Amino acid sequence: MEIREFLDLSHIIPQLYSTDKTQALRDLSRRASIALGIPQETIFNAITAREKLGSTGLGQGFALPHARIEGLDRFFGLFARLGRPIPFEAADEKPVDLIFFLLIPASSVVNYVTVLASIARRIRDQDIAKRLRQTDDPAVLHALLTSGPEEV
Template identity: 50%
Template sequence: MDLADLIDPNRVVFGARANNKEQLLRDLAARAASQLNLDAQTISSAVLAREELGSTGLGEGFALPHARIPGLDHFFGMFARLNKPIHFDSIDGKPVDLVFLLLIPATAGGEHLAALAAVSRNLRDRDFAAKLRKAASAAALCSLICDPQHSR
């Protein structure tokens, strides 16, 4: 599974703003809900419940919040680059500025592990993350995230 399989241009947020992790996750859940025609509270509750099990801040300024969502029939990814990094309880203690929200169908089997691995492999790559941080526009950011030639 490639990163580009999980996302499209309408799901890239350039210059997101949030004061804290909960605010960011609720905002991303609301954005996802509007695109999926699902209840925002259902999505945010699932994502926040998963976060309570342990932070999805994977280090080096990257977080991969994810959750299984009832009623979702396909994997759904949304990427956000924050204007200002926020505290995320990351494993390395560093603030987060790159966030990939991954919503997983409640009925998904082991394929969710391939999706998580695809996102993690790309965004934990320091060169790729540096390019994402340097992108000067939403279009440039989208080109990096959505193009299968850029993701691996």
């Protein structure tokens, strides 16, 4: 499954201002709730339950919070570039400024671990990460996340 299949241009947030991890996850849950028509608390509770199993802060300033959601009929992604890095309990203990928020249908038969891996590979690419941090143009951010290197 390609990132472009579940990340819309309208779900790119070029400047998200949050003071901490909880506020960022709550804001992203609210935005997903509006887009999907699923209660914000359902999304937030699933995301925070997953975070309790271990932080999704993967290091290098990047986090990939994700959860399976009952009633969701398709994968759904949001990408946020934070206005200021925040602590996220990341593996390398560095603050996070890039967040890819992924919701997965609870009934999905797609191996979502491969989807998580493809997102992580994309954002951990040093050139892509650098370019994501240098622009606040939603179209450019979307292209960096969803296009082949030759297309950006």
